[in-house]
Amino acid sequence: MDRRLKESLDRIFFPRSVAVAGVSREQDSPGSLLLRSLLDMGFEGKLYPVNPRYEEVMGLKCYPSIESLPGDVDLAILSVPPPAVPGLVGECARAGVAGCVVNTAGFSETGREEGKLLEAEILGAMEGSNLRLVGPNCMGVYSSRGKVALFAGMFPTQGRLCMISQSGSLASITFLSALERGLTFDRIVSSGNELDLNCTDFLEYFLEDPDVEMVLAYLEEIRDARRFLGVARRARGKIPVVLMKGGRTAGGKRAAASHTAALGGSSEILVGALRQAGVILVQDLGELLDVASALHHLPPAGGRRVAVVSSPGGLAVNAADAVEEAGLELSSLAPSTVETLREILPAEGTSPSNPVDLGFGAVRPGVYARVLKAVAADPSVDVILAVGTAPASRKGDPGLLNAITEEMVQAKGEVVKPMVAVFFPGSFLATQFLRLHSAGIPAYPTPTSACRALAHYLGFHSLRDASPSST
Amino acid sequence: MDRRLKESLDRIFFPRSVAVAGVSREQDSPGSLLLRSLLDMGFEGKLYPVNPRYEEVMGLKCYPSIESLPGDVDLAILSVPPPAVPGLVGECARAGVAGCVVNTAGFSETGREEGKLLEAEILGAMEGSNLRLVGPNCMGVYSSRGKVALFAGMFPTQGRLCMISQSGSLASITFLSALERGLTFDRIVSSGNELDLNCTDFLEYFLEDPDVEMVLAYLEEIRDARRFLGVARRARGKIPVVLMKGGRTAGGKRAAASHTAALGGSSEILVGALRQAGVILVQDLGELLDVASALHHLPPAGGRRVAVVSSPGGLAVNAADAVEEAGLELSSLAPSTVETLREILPAEGTSPSNPVDLGFGAVRPGVYARVLKAVAADPSVDVILAVGTAPASRKGDPGLLNAITEEMVQAKGEVVKPMVAVFFPGSFLATQFLRLHSAGIPAYPTPTSACRALAHYLGFHSLRDASPSST
Numbered sequence A, B: 001m002d003r004r005l006k007e008s009l010d011r012i013f014f015p016r017s018v019a020v021a022g023v024s025r026e027q028d029s030p031g032s033l034l035l036r037s038l039l040d041m042g043f044e045g046k047l048y049p050v051n052p053r054y055e056e057v058m059g060l061k062c063y064p065s066i067e068s069l070p071g072d073v074d075l076a077i078l079s080v081p082p083p084a085v086p087g088l089v090g091e092c093a094r095a096g097v098a099g100c101v102v103n104t105a106g107f108s109e110t111g112r113e114e115g116k117l118l119e120a121e122i123l124g125a126m127e128g129s130n131l132r133l134v135g136p137n138c139m140g141v142y143s144s145r146g147k148v149a150l151f152a153g154m155f156p157t158q159g160r161l162c163m164i165s166q167s168g169s170l171a172s173i174t175f176l177s178a179l180e181r182g183l184t185f186d187r188i189v190s191s192g193n194e195l196d197l198n199c200t201d202f203l204e205y206f207l208e209d210p211d212v213e214m215v216l217a218y219l220e221e222i223r224d225a226r227r228f229l230g231v232a233r234r235a236r237g238k239i240p241v242v243l244m245k246g247g248r249t250a251g252g253k254r255a256a257a258s259h260t261a262a263l264g265g266s267s268e269i270l271v272g273a274l275r276q277a278g279v280i281l282v283q284d285l286g287e288l289l290d291v292a293s294a295l296h297h298l299p300p301a302g303g304r305r306v307a308v309v310s311s312p313g314g315l316a317v318n319a320a321d322a323v324e325e326a327g328l329e330l331s332s333l334a335p336s337t338v339e340t341l342r343e344i345l346p347a348e349g350t351s352p353s354n355p356v357d358l359g360f361g362a363v364r365p366g367v368y369a370r371v372l373k374a375v376a377a378d379p380s381v382d383v384i385l386a387v388g389t390a391p392a393s394r395k396g397d398p399g400l401l402n403a404i405t406e407e408m409v410q411a412k413g414e415v416v417k418p419m420v421a422v423f424f425p426g427s428f429l430a431t432q433f434l435r436l437h438s439a440g441i442p443a444y445p446t447p448t449s450a451c452r453a454l455a456h457y458l459g460f461h462s463l464r465d466a467s468p469s470s471t
Helices: A003-013 A030-041 A082-094 A113-126 A168-179 A199-207 A225-235 A250-260 A267-276 A285-297 A313-325 A335-344 A359-363 A367-376 A399-412 A427-438 A447-466 B003-013 B030-041 B082-094 B113-126 B168-179 B199-207 B225-235 B250-260 B267-276 B285-297 B313-325 B335-344 B359-363 B367-376 B399-412 B427-438 B447-466
Strands: A017-021 A046-050 A075-078 A099-102 A132-134 A140-143 A161-165 A185-190 A214-219 A241-245 A280-282 A305-310 A383-387 A419-422 B017-021 B046-050 B075-078 B099-102 B132-134 B140-143 B161-165 B185-190 B214-219 B241-245 B280-282 B305-310 B383-387 B419-422
Touching: A003 A099, A003 A132, A003 A140, A003 A199, A017 A030, A030 A046, A075 A082, A082 A099, A082 A113, A140 A168, A161 A168, A161 A199, A168 A185, A168 A214, A168 A285, A168 B313, A199 A214, A199 A225, A214 A285, A225 A267, A241 A267, A241 A285, A250 B313, A267 A280, A280 A285, A280 A447, A285 A447, A305 A313, A305 A367, A313 A383, A313 A447, A313 B168, A313 B250, A335 A367, A359 A367, A359 A399, A367 A383, A367 A399, A383 A447, A399 A419, A419 A447, B003 B099, B003 B132, B003 B140, B003 B199, B017 B030, B030 B046, B075 B082, B082 B099, B082 B113, B140 B168, B161 B168, B161 B199, B168 B185, B168 B214, B168 B285, B199 B214, B199 B225, B214 B285, B225 B267, B241 B267, B241 B285, B267 B280, B280 B285, B280 B447, B285 B447, B305 B313, B305 B367, B313 B383, B313 B447, B335 B367, B359 B367, B359 B399, B367 B383, B367 B399, B383 B447, B399 B419, B419 B447
Parallel strands: A017 A046, A017 A075, A075 A099, A099 A132, A161 A185, A161 A214, A214 A241, A241 A280, A305 A383, A383 A419, B017 B046, B017 B075, B075 B099, B099 B132, B161 B185, B161 B214, B214 B241, B241 B280, B305 B383, B383 B419
Antiparallel strands: A140 A185, B140 B185
C-alpha cells in the first residue's frame, strides 16, 4: 500500500502523543469519556486535553488550542460541536498532526445542506497538508498495543483480530460480546461517514500486516468498491474477511443513508463480487461471531465430512439436517468405528452410525469422551459436531451439562481434528460456553448456526489451498 | 374426534391410578426414575409399583404383576426389557388398563428383525381389547393437571401449551428452555415409534380442547399424513401449530429411521401441504421457541408494518434489513410522530424516522420509554421492534442494559400494540431476557430471529381473520 498512507495509519493506531479537544469537567461529556478511556487503557504517550476554559482536567494540564501544544501530535481526537470542527481540523493540519478523529455527528448523514457544507469546509481545511481524518460521526480507533480506546469500558488484550465498523456502538458491542467466545482484537476502527479515510484504506492496512489473523467488518457502504474488491482478493484464502453488510434491502438502505450518509447502490452485484473475492458474508452479529469463532479456534480444515455426536436423538436428527442444509456432508463411519461405538454404547436407544446417538449413554461418566475420540480416529471424519444439550436431571441443575462439557474438553486434548459444540441457549449455559471457548471448542446454540459457521470456515480453508502462495 | 379414543387419552393424561412396571431399588434405573418423577409431581391418585422381586419400593407397596393389582388402572408405564413387553401388554389388555406407555427402546428403530417381530407381538397382545399404547421407545406423557411427568425434574405449571415430540429428550429440553421465555405446558407426549397412538391422534386430541393455546411439535415422520393435514386444517387460524420437522434432508431421514423407525417420504410435498394447512414450520429449537414466544406473549396482530427503535445505529440498519428480509414492512412514521421524536431526541447522531436511531439518547433516563410510546401512538405502526443492545459502559456492567430493559417494561404498561425486544446474547443478558418475558415482551438475540418469529406470528393472525368462525 501507499507508504505515506501506511505511516499516517501507524501514527493514528500507535500514537506517541494524543490531543483530546472537547474535554470538559462534566464526567459524561463525550470528550471527557474519551479522555477517561485513554487513561483506562493505560495510554503511555503524551496526553493533551484541549479546552480554552480550563487549566487542568482529570489531573492533566489542559491547553487552550492545538497550536499551543508543547510537542508533535500523532492523533487528535475532536469532540466539539460541528461548526467548530473545520477550524480545529485546520489547526491540526497546520500543526503537522498525523491524523484526527472527528467524533461529532451532525454532518452529511443528517441529509441537511449545512452538514454537507461543513464536510466540504473540513476537506478544504485539510488541503495541502498530510493530515488524514477518521469520521466524522464515528467513535474513532481502538488499538490494544497502541493503548487507545474508542469507547469507555475497553481494555488492552492480546488479540490479533481487526475490525472495521461504520457503526461505532456496533464495534464496541462486538468487542465485548467477542470476549465470551475467546475472541480479542488488536485494532478496531469506527469509520463513520468516511469523509477522508475509508474502509478500503483500513482493510488494506490491516491485511498487509502479517500478524493480523482475521478482519471483521460492518459496512453500510463501500465507496471505493473496485479497490476494496482488489484488496480483498489479494487476501483471499490467506486472511479471512468476514463482512456483515448493512443496507441489504430498500428499507435498510434508507436507514443507512441517515446513519452514515451511505449512498446505497446495487447490492446484488456487489454481494456476488464480494463472494468471488473470498469475502465471507454474514447476516447478523450472531453469525459474525459464529464464523469468527470457527475460524479462530479451529485448525486448518481437511474436508467437509462431518460426524455428529448427540445424546438427545431428536437433536441428532436436527443436526444431520443442518449439516446437509449448510452444504456439508455427513461422514460414513468406517465399520470398525461403528463396531467400537457398539462396544462403548448401550445396545438400546442409541445409534452407532452417523449421527451417533448416545441415548442415555451420556449419563454414564467417560462415555461421551470415548465416543468423541473413537469418531475422531475415523479417517472418513473431517469435522466433529458434538451436541451437548441434555435434559437436566433437576430444574436448573447443570450437573449433566457440566459433565458433558468436561468430557468435550478432555477429548479435545487428544483430538486434533476440528470440533465444535452445540448447546441450546439458556441462562444456565453461560458457564459451558465460556469453558468450551477457553478450551478452543467453538460453541453454538443450534446445529443450524454451527453448520452455517462451519460452512464458512471450510469455504475459507478450501480457498486457502487453492490460492497461490505468493501475493 | 372418536369418542372412545378421547376417553382413552383422557385416562392416559389424567389418570386416577398408575402402575409402573420395571421399578427397582436402583435409584437410577429408568423405572425408578419414572416412579420418582410421579412422586415429585405430587401425583394424587393410586400408585402401584410392579416387580415380583420386591415387597416395597420407595415406601410404596410393590405388586408382583399387573393382574395382581387391587383396583382399576388407567395408565401403566412399562419400563422392562423388550422381550418382556408383549407379555406385560397382554396383561394390561386383560386387566382393562386404558393406556400403557412403553418406554423401552429396542424395537423397529434398531432395524433388526427381532425388533419388528416384538412390535407385531405387542399388537397381537392388544388385539380385541380397548388398550391403547404410547411408544415404544419413548418417554411417555407429561400432564400438569394430571400430575404425570415424562422425565425427572419436571413439575406442575399453569401452562396451556401442548407438545407432541418424537424425541423424548427434546421434549424435556423444550420444557425447561421454554420456562425462561415464560412458556409453560399443560400436556406433552413423547410418542416414540408410534406403534399404536400416533402424532395425529394427539394433535386432534389437543386441538379439540378449547383451553389449549398452542401446540408445538417435533416430528420425524407423520404416518397418517392425510388425516394429520385434515386435523391441522380445522385449527388453521384458531390454534397455532408450530412444527419442527426432523429428517428434512437425506442425511436427516437416515438418522430419523434409526431414531424412531421413521420411513421418510417426500418432504417437499409434505412441507407444502403442511404450510397450506396453516402449520408453522421452523428449522430448529431456537426458532420453535422464538415463534411460540411471539404467539404466546403478543396480542392478536393488526398488520405487518414494523417500527424499529434502536440505540446502536448499526443495529437499526440491520433490523431494517431483517424486517424486509422476513417479508414484513417498515412503517412510514407520520410527520407528527417524527416531530415528536425530534423533540425527544438529541439533534445529532440520531434519526427520528423509521428505523428510529436514539444514538446516545438512550443514555439519558426516560428517553427510551418516551420514544417507544411516541412510536406506538402512530396509527401507521402495527408492531414495535425495540433493539435493547447497547455498549455497556464498563466491562460486564449491565447498568445501561438494565435501564433500557426497565424502560421497555414501563412503556409496555401503556402500549397495547405488539412489541418485541432484541438483545444480543451474552451471559450477562439472562436477567434482561427473564425480566422482559415476565412483562410479556418476547426477547430475541438478533433482528433476524425476531423478524422470523414476527413473520410467523403475523401469518398466523392473518389466517385467523380469514378463517370461518365455525369448525
